[in-house]
Amino acid sequence: MWWMSLALAAPPTAVVLPSQAVEGSVSVAMPPSEALAHLADPTWVREIDGGTTRVTVREREGACVLADYSSPSLVMTVRYTIRQCPTGHGYLSTLVQSADFAAYESEWSVAAEGAGSRLTYRVRVEPKLPLPLGLITGTIRGDVLAMMEAFAAKLGGA
16 A cells, blocks of 8 residues: 555654543554544454454444444453544544443544644543552553554554
8 A cells, every 4th residue: 555655753652641541642644534534433443453342333323423342351341332423633432331431531633744644542531440540541551552553553654
């Protein structure tokens, strides 16, 4: 594919913000319209994590999508339903229901960057189980960084 040979700015990053959200960022060698097209379907995450997370689109609500997620980890399988809606520059996902999360919100944003795009993903999760905040944010940071690296490798990144 034509974009695989382009080298863009920097490798993927993932940081814990003061709000305890985790933000990941990566440059990809595709125009924003193509990047947004990939993010429009929540089931793309299966391709990025090697098929571990199962995502099923339950229904469409106008421009929004309801999707069920089942994501196994070493400790347990986390299940939740989100509503993903377009924002004009990406997609915002909010929690509809979950036995595992008290709160969940994630947002993808896409911006033009040189000949490609800068993708930014921000996620904030509050589990129902009482777990140390450092463990939660550290685990999520590692997961987000791995996702960004996989996304760049699949779609042509830095």
